[in-house]
Amino acid sequence: MDRLSRPASLPSRIAQTLRDDIAAGRFAAGGRLPAESALAETFDVSRPIVREAIALLKADGVLVTRKGSGAYVSDTPGGQVWRVASQPDGGPTLAQLFELRRVVETTCAEMAAQRRTDADLDAIRAALTAMQAHAADFPSAAAADIAFHHAIAQAAHNPCFTGLTDFVSQQLLVARQFAWENSARLDAQHGTPRAADAEHAALVDAIAAGDQIAARAAAGAHLSAAAARMGLA
Known part of the structure; x- marks a missing residue:
């Protein structure tokens, strides 16, 4: 995972990068994501930004969270909501x-x-x-x-x-x-x-x-x- 420049919506960009990582097999179904602090360091952002990105993926059915344990890839890692992938300029033309x-x-x-x-x-x-x-x-x-x-x-x-x-x-x-x-x-x-x-x-x-x-x-x-x-x- 590469560090990101600062676009208008960091949480959505981070969420998309995590989607790409899951699709590439870096995180398998049922696998645990790194801790919020580790993701924040990887992306060079604050933990609340990471938390918001995780919330987006949870809402789409990509991730599930377990209290006190962290975020895990769901059994449907492709998610249950279809979205257009975010682009650096804000979306598709x-x-x-x-x-x-x-x-x-x-x-x-x-x-x-x-x-x-x-x-x-x-x-x-x-x-x-x-x-x-x-x-x-x-x-x-x-x-x-x-x-x-x-x-x-x-x-x-x-x-x-x-x-x-x-x-x-x-x-x-x-x-x-x-x-x-x-x-x-x-x-x-x-x-x-x-x-x-x-x-x-x-x-x-x-x-x-x-x-x-x-x-x-x-x-x-x-x-x-x-x-x-x-x-x-």
Whole structure:
């Protein structure tokens, strides 16, 4: 374990370093971590900082603590909560989050085309209608956009994908609102219909038709265009 520079959140950085050590096998499941004083010396921080880092890992199910004995790696050392690894600059970039979104949502679209129910289609179409109805209300349109992609993830009937979709959607919320505003202004200037409407409609049609290949392609085309509208392409 290397000593750390002093970023904005030392406890989260220390927690991530300990996660990496556990993943690398330096601390096995059931193994005891060094004492707080030893960790504080290793990282060149105070014991309260180490204690906070341990509390973060305990909350995520990575560690368990035993009174008077210390912190131990749990039986689920990968933890029970999914998080994006901390970076020195404070977290992943929008471009990195969008890469994750592209992978997850194209797969969700393909799975939704195979597994969707009539109720799923109703939810997807309701969100699409809400997007169109609130086109001039950018925050509401962005929220409806999130609901639309959430409904598609739900239609895939795999909660792992739903959780990832929702996480990335919230991380990209502000950028989505900007994209809606930018797209609306350009369309108004040129007198053209919003491109996102046609992209979303094509995605819905492919899912409704049960065409997995077309659904993945429609999701990919939409996300490529969305990335451009967000200035990420």
